[in-house]
Amino acid sequence: MSVLDIKSVSKSFDGIKIIDNVSFSVGEGKIVGLLGKNGSGKSTVIKMINDLLTIDAGEILIKGEKISEKTKARVSYLPERTYLDSAQTVSAIFDFFEDFYPDFDREKARALLADLDLDENMKLSKMSKGMKEKVQLILVMSRTADLYILDEPLGGVDPSTRDRIMKTILSNFSEGSAMLITTHLIYDVEKILDEVVFIDKGRIILSENAEELRERENSSIDEIFRRIVK
Amino acid sequence: MIRRLMKYDVKKMLGFIPYIYAITLLLAVITRIINIGKDIQVFSIIGSVFSSLVYSAIASVLINTFITILAVFIKSFYKDESYLTHTLPVKKEQLLISKYLSALIVVLLSVAVCVASLLIMLYSDTFFSTVKALLAATIAGFNISGGLFITIIVLIVFFQICTLMSMAFTAVVKANTYNTKRVSRGVMWFIAYYFGAMITALLLMAVALAIGGNISELLAEQMSQGGFMTVMLVGMGAYAAFSVAFYFLCNHMFKKGVNVD
Numbered sequence: 001m002s003v004l005d006i007k008s009v010s011k012s013f014d015g016i017k018i019i020d021n022v023s024f025s026v027g028e029g030k031i032v033g034l035l036g037k038n039g040s041g042k043s044t045v046i047k048m049i050n051d052l053l054t055i056d057a058g059e060i061l062i063k064g065e066k067i068s069e070k071t072k073a074r075v076s077y078l079p080e081r082t083y084l085d086s087a088q089t090v091s092a093i094f095d096f097f098e099d100f101y102p103d104f105d106r107e108k109a110r111a112l113l114a115d116l117d118l119d120e121n122m123k124l125s126k127m128s129k130g131m132k133e134k135v136q137l138i139l140v141m142s143r144t145a146d147l148y149i150l151d152e153p154l155g156g157v158d159p160s161t162r163d164r165i166m167k168t169i170l171s172n173f174s175e176g177s178a179m180l181i182t183t184h185l186i187y188d189v190e191k192i193l194d195e196v197v198f199i200d201k202g203r204i205i206l207s208e209n210a211e212e213l214r215e216r217e218n219s220s221i222d223e224i225f226r227r228i229v230k
Numbered sequence: 231m232i233r234r235l236m237k238y239d240v241k242k243m244l245g246f247i248p249y250i251y252a253i254t255l256l257l258a259v260i261t262r263i264i265n266i267g268k269d270i271q272v273f274s275i276i277g278s279v280f281s282s283l284v285y286s287a288i289a290s291v292l293i294n295t296f297i298t299i300l301a302v303f304i305k306s307f308y309k310d311e312s313y314l315t316h317t318l319p320v321k322k323e324q325l326l327i328s329k330y331l332s333a334l335i336v337v338l339l340s341v342a343v344c345v346a347s348l349l350i351m352l353y354s355d356t357f358f359s360t361v362k363a364l365l366a367a368t369i370a371g372f373n374i375s376g377g378l379f380i381t382i383i384v385l386i387v388f389f390q391i392c393t394l395m396s397m398a399f400t401a402v403v404k405a406n407t408y409n410t411k412r413v414s415r416g417v418m419w420f421i422a423y424y425f426g427a428m429i430t431a432l433l434l435m436a437v438a439l440a441i442g443g444n445i446s447e448l449l450a451e452q453m454s455q456g457g458f459m460t461v462m463l464v465g466m467g468a469y470a471a472f473s474v475a476f477y478f479l480c481n482h483m484f485k486k487g488v489n490v491d
Contacts, residue, residue, distance in 0.1 A: 050313075051316055052312065053488075075317070077313075082310060085242075085311065100234065
């Protein structure tokens with residue numbers, strides 16, 4: 001069974017079609033990359049999956065169910081922006097997550113915090129953008145979800161931090177769970193992807209197994225993407 | 231789940247307002263102490279200045295309460311924080327009810343602080359007697375007790391506050407169904423809801439007075455006892471109904487889904 005099914009989803013803003021008849025799925029245990037240029041519609045698709053935007057047409061199913069508070073309990077989402085209250089400390093945010101997500105593992109979160117050189121008692125207002133993004137990533141990866149959705153997890157961070165983030169993602173990804181990653185930094189993530197979905201101008205232009213695609217085209221996913229999406 | 235949400239919502243809606251509570255109460259205490267010596271001209275002048283400060287602080291409490299509640303509502307549902315709010319494993323109506331109840335708690339707390347500050351500053355036997363005499367003069371000829379009159383006034387004010395809050399939330403939700411000009415649309419919708427509710431309340435009062443044979447009293451300088459009670463009770467009922475009606479309208483629109491920034 002697919003963990004995530006997106007069927008013929010469309011979305012318009014002020015009469016302009018932003019997402020046009022998008023369909024793809026994410027299977028259990030798979031890491032799928034939703035790849036596209038800036039403004040191609042990746043984040044719009046992600047927002048619709050997470051009930052942050054309404055759908056004009058089509059449907060989105062999480063393990064066969066329509067989006068509801070029950071499916072939200074099974075999805076762990078890392079948005080592209082900082083959504084946490086700057087006035088809070090990391091510890092207070094952990095308290096909040098413990099209150100609402102039974103699957104949030106505080107000990108795991110503490111271990112990840114130490115790994116990424118962060119202090120639980122530090123206020124978010126005193127942190128840099130990169131540090132805040134790490135905290136958000138820790139919150140997401142400290143949950144045992146069926147589906148992890150990471151929207152541009154590497155955006156805005158330096159190359160060495162990107163490596164640490166990728167290592168954190170891979171080593172804390174629950175077995176049997178699925179992951180959907182969106183990024184325009186394809187070179188950094190392609191080695192972990194099982195499947196790739198290319199999106200351009202709100203349309204899916206390719207959806208294939210990553211390894212098969214690399215072998216057939218005899219190129220990296222990054223190079224294939226640059227060729228196809230101009 | 232609603233209690234869990236309210237734990238965080240009340241804290242956010244209070245924000246920095248407790249500091250204003252503390253300052254207001256402190257100013258009231260200082261004013262009262264200064265007014266002990268009000269027979270001396272210097273203390274009388276200083277007492278007047280501090281009284282003005284207390285009134286300003288009370289206004290600040292009420293204004294900041296309203297602004298903070300609205301800001302928390304908008305930030306939580308439609309700005310960056312919405313990425314956390316709308317992905318919580320919580321029903322949409324629970325998110326909304328938590329905001330309503332938390333806002334009510336904070337408003338009641340703010341009103342209590344304002345009333346307490348006024349009592350601290352002004353209360354004396356003379357003041358109490360003056361208020362009693364004023365109340366007696368107001369309700370003279372209406373054949374109701376002072377207690378019942380005050381209860382009706384308090385309930386009307388309470389339901390008016392609930393209605394205004396409900397209207398404001400509904401206007402925000404309505405404005406965010408559009409993609410552009412959300413602020414101006416929110417203001418316009420609030421004004422539309424306000425005038426719609428006021429006109430409806432007036433019509434209801436007119437109908438009630440007409441049924442009682444007192445329609446002409448609507449524009450009269452002085453009302454009869456029956457007319458007065460009709461207007462008061464219809465007004466109270468109307469505001470209670472509006473606050474509930476606007477909640478259901480808000481909930482209906484909110485459940486359809488959001489389009490965050």
